[in-house]
Amino acid sequence: MNPSASKLELLERCAPSGALGAVWVESTSDQRAGTGRHRFAQLVDERGVEAALAEIPADAPWRAQCEALAEHLAELPTGEHEVAYAYDVATDTARRLGPWLDRAYDVGPTEVSGTTDLLCPPGEGRERYLLVDYKGEEEVAPAASNLQLGFYALCIARVLGLDEIDVAIVYLRQGGGLRWDRATLDVFALEAVASRVRSLVTAIEAARHAYALGDALDYGTGLHCRRCPALTLCPAMVQLARALLAEPVTPERLAPLSDDDAGRAWVELKVLGELVDRGRAALDERAKLRGLPLPDGARLVPVEQTRRALLLDRAEAVLRAKFGDQVDGVIERSLSAEAVGRLARQLAPGKGHKAAAEALWAELDAAHAVRRSSFVQLRTKPARPTTTSTDGEP
Ligand code: SF4
Structure with a gap:
């Protein structure tokens, strides 16, 4: 099985993982969120934002990320979404496999493949290609040294004959908002990525050989x-x-x-x-x-259960006819922070959105309409420090 871009960082930590007869499972919420985001991006492309959001289950953990993405679509640079590439370690060349392949890669034995999130060509205010990879809240290796992102950049550089490419990891925050981590990969950085990928493929091959012989492997746990x-x-x-x-x-x-x-x-x-x-x-x-x-x-034993969900407008009419004003006491009305963000966008579409949202929150605070509570969440931060980071700016 050929390694894929999303597994490169894992394989670099533990090459033997590429030797075991692995079965692909979407095991973590981050992986499921990644797939959910890809599907959302595809639907936005095909049917528009509203239809794409309507497809995401209300309780899906990646819904907030897609809402954040939908909210900021207008300020994200335009480009091509979801294009798959393959890099050949034997020839140091790459090829474009095509858009929206849904991970169905047809690759040779010495190729490593992967799908980019967004590639923006040079344009006004941007002198180089910009490659964007979306992530959830969990921090990954910085854009300057991220192997998955570097791999996509390498593929694009080889296909388009580029010496330099801008790369960015865009974190989609649960409460809305984006965080950018940017870097520029020059010809030396791209060569360093190529060298890492080649070494990795060699290490996986060696691990597979040792595994086939029944030798002990040096597993890198963590x-x-x-x-x-x-x-x-x-x-x-x-x-x-x-x-x-x-x-x-x-x-x-x-x-x-x-x-x-x-x-x-x-x-x-x-x-x-x-x-x-x-x-x-x-x-x-x-x-x-x-x-x-x-x-x-x-x-x-499996027991089939039915879940009921009420359509408020229709249910309220029925219940009000029977129970009158008592209904007011049982109807739970709610307003999410994401919904406030969407309303704020109407006040200032585009780059003024953040300031408009802050002003709206200040107004709600002044009206004592916001109740705050704090909680502690555990997150892991990569060992290497982030070298370049700009908050909220595309
Ligand atoms: S040590 Fe960890 S990364 Fe390596 S094969 Fe085992 S489970 Fe996978």
Whole structure:
């Protein structure tokens, strides 16, 4: 199986993951959000923003990201979406495979493939091609050294004969808003990417050879294992699970750990949690088909349930006729921060949108119409510092 661009960073951390007979699973919310964003971009292209938003389930975790994207579409540079490329490590050449291929790549044995999010040609105020890759909230390697982004840039540079290309990671924030991390990759940076990809392919080949001979492989475990398609097949994970089962992790055992050891334990439990989730999801799917006998003689059986959703306008008329004003006490009205953002856009479309949104929030604050609460969310930040970053500006 040829490596794909979205797995390059993972493979660079653990080349043996490319040697195991992996099954592609969309295991993390980030991966599902990525697929959701691609589908959204495709639908925007085909049917327009409103129709594309209507296709996203209300409770989909990537809905807020797509709403943020929809809100800022007018200020994003125009260009071509979702074009697949393949880079040949044997010839240092690349080819354009085509747009909207839905990951159905037809590639040769020495090719690595991937699909760009957005490529904008030079134009007013932009002297070079600009390549944009969308991400969710979770921070990835900086644009200047991000291998996935660099790989796309390399493909485009080779196809179009470019020496330099601008690249950007655009983070789509849950509450609306974009964060840009920009860099320019020159001829040396592009050559460095080519060298990384070639070394990686060589390392994967070596790992496959060793695996076929039954030799021990040097697995690189870490938080990246959550995204590994080979997670459920990985001997290093089996070893980790055995070690944890032999000495179960309890709060009492964790309390005296140093911060470094506690950080290591956090990563191990996070990865094993993903392993357990994948196993449970597989068993759930199996049980949904024909049920499962349980050890105590009980049976796990699939039961079809109906979920009800009310269409407020019609339901209110029926209930009001029967219960009068009591209905006012049970109707829950809501207004989301995203909806306020969309309304603010009407005040100042384009680049003035951010200031207009802030002014509107200030007005709502002054009217005591905003209740704030804070919560703590845990996020991982890459070890390398971000070199270039501009908030909110395309
Ligand atoms: S689960 Fe982790 S250690 Fe195992 S193959 Fe995948 S990336 Fe490597």
